[in-house]
Amino acid sequence: CGVFGIYAPGEDVAKMTYFGLYALQHRGQESAGIATFDSKAQVHLHKGMGLVSQVFNETILDELPGHLAVGHTRYSTTGTSRVVNAQPVIVPTRLGPLALTHNGNLVNTAILGQELIEQKCNLLTTTDSEMIALAIGLEVDKGKDWLDATISAFHRCKGAYSLAIATPKGIMGARDPNGIRPLVIGILKGNPTRYVLASETCGLDIIGAEYLRDVEPGELVWIGEEGLASFHWSQKSQRKLCIFEMIYFARPDSIMCNESLYSYRLQLGRLLAQESPADVDIVIGVPDSGIPAAIGYSQASGIPYAEGLIKNRYVGRTFIQPTQHMRESGIKMKLNPLKDVLVGKRVLMVDDSIVRGTTSRKIVKALRDAGATEVHMRISSPPVTHPCFYGIDTDSQDQLIAATKSVAEIESQIEVDSLAYLSWEGMLVATGEDPNRFCSACFTGDYPIQIPDPVKRSKLI
Ligand code: 5GP
Ligand code: SF4
Ligand code: MG
Known part of the structure; x- marks a missing residue:
């Protein structure tokens, strides 16, 4: 809110x-x-x-x-x-x-x-x-x-x-x-x-x-x-500021921890390029939230950045719509691949996070249909393995793809040629602050505010 x-x-x-x-x-x-x-x-x-x-x-x-x-x-x-x-x-x-x-x-x-x-x-x-x-x-x-x-x-x-x-x-x-x-x-x-x-x-x-x-x-x-x-x-x-605010939720032009979140997200992309390089022709970002990290990835790797997906600016973020059914139909309204950018290219797609994996899978398919010869995915945060109890709507744990699947399993489920996530350390180091000053429980399960057992049971596997 x-x-x-x-x-x-x-x-x-x-x-x-x-x-x-x-x-x-x-x-x-x-x-x-x-x-x-x-x-x-x-x-x-x-x-x-x-x-x-x-x-x-x-x-x-x-x-x-x-x-x-x-x-x-x-x-x-x-x-x-x-x-x-x-x-x-x-x-x-x-x-x-x-x-x-x-x-x-x-x-x-x-x-x-x-x-x-x-x-x-x-x-x-x-x-x-x-x-x-x-x-x-x-x-x-x-x-x-x-x-x-x-x-x-x-x-x-x-x-x-x-x-x-x-x-x-x-x-x-x-x-x-x-x-x-x-x-x-x-x-x-x-x-x-x-x-x-x-x-x-x-x-x-x-x-x-x-x-x-x-x-x-x-x-x-x-x-x-x-x-x-x-x-x-x-x-x-x-x-214990929510690290998810920094990587995804807040607007990139907002300042947190003395720097714009755009700069922070660029830095995440640069670290991601160092940690997980790839042999590809172009780097694209998933609009809007994946774009700063994609630009950072391109800067650090020297691989050209391109716009491979165009977003309809007038539809809301899909995840804010309340039902799974609406979410699944949301994507078609939202993103359209650019065929002439993608055709015949080995594409590396950067996004800020994978939550359920449903959006990612659809985008990957759309990129291939548009002519991409390879699709690699890089995520500018670690795997989301735990639900949030503090005000971000990340569903119950059984809905989170990384809660039960390994990176290799996710890779095959979303049908990418390769998949890699940014390390937890990298995400926190890029803040330039003491890692203890952030909540990162959705990546670790280490909840800073104790949660009563019945509440925990309602969302954890
Ligand atoms: P997925 O592949 O998990 O269906 O969707 C990943 C996309 O959802 C990413 O582009 C990410 O920006 C966005 N996203 C980020 N945070 C959340 C969240 O809390 N809930 C949901 N459903 N999606 C989110
Ligand atoms: Fe943010 Fe912590 Fe909730 Fe994750 S668990 S979304 S880091 S408040
Ligand atoms: Mg997004």
Whole structure:
């Protein structure tokens, strides 16, 4: 999911949130929503199913007045695909409504949901995000202020959460103690009373906000009349940023770990060329996510880069569509091979990852049908062997091709002449940081946040 928040009296916050979400569209295409607060502490909400551009128009944005706002783009990891599950989630409290947007996934919802019901909370949806909002509301109603209430609620939440929360008085931004999902702070027009929160820096760029810093793992920031205040509420915080954000999920023009993800992905491709060379005529990338690594591979190997597949820019990422059937039919709408580039060539195709192997197999066949004489595949990350419990929709383990098959078996299943993956070390070394500062559990099974057994059993073989 994508989250966005803005505190900017005097600005059209609804419109800025709209553009912020527009830049964060790749993080979720199922639903979108914006909540604003006006000076009378009234909340104004609009949310719906579909893309940001389908959910909003000028008239709707004009009916969202205020000086602060939060917004969300959703793809479902928990809860079904229905408009009630769209965010922001609004919860009434003693201090007025709160509007919450969440990226990530809690792992203790079974217990937390039960406790909230016992505490007479009215759970309207099936989402973990609503549980966080209700937990905050409960603490506010016990007499706490926004900050204390939010921190108390966080102590009940286990899992991944990057949040942008709006209240009548200000907005809050927070990350779980491991900072699994990203969240950045921007400053608007250099004015230290106007701040923006966004999942990625591309959400700041689009409205001309300047990147200030990341929200730290285990940090809660309050942005209001007095500017920005920071609270470190968690004793044990150790950064475990999701490496999948870096290799695939986030936009290549976003900055993480002080460098654009485009540069990081180029570097993955260069390392891949060193680790797994091939005797071929051209290197192609699977659009869009495989292209930076393909260019890196070409640079390091000296093999010419070519565009062998053209993507229809107007269809969403296939993996965001909820069913296997839709996924399988998605590919035909999405990619078309360029015959005159491919015919008679030994082709090396680079992609960022293989998850189920269904897309890869189809693309390989399409390349051969278009006249490629050999098709080799190189993947700019290691084999995905474990599911994610922290907010990336990588299915259950039995759906992951590398969970049960060796590289040689995958090679024959997707019908390539050769297949190689980047090493785990290579992927982490290319970040230029301490490997311990990342979650890479989908490649290792080494989950940084403990997962309750029943939850584990639901997704592991
Ligand atoms: P596959 O061959 O596994 O069907 O599809 C691989 C493609 O899916 C890659 O191009 C990759 O960019 C994309 N992908 C990356 N992450 C995910 C994910 O979490 N789930 C799914 N289904 N596909 C993903
Ligand atoms: Fe990211 Fe994988 Fe960790 Fe999930 S398990 S947070 S996708 S690195
Ligand atoms: Mg891809």
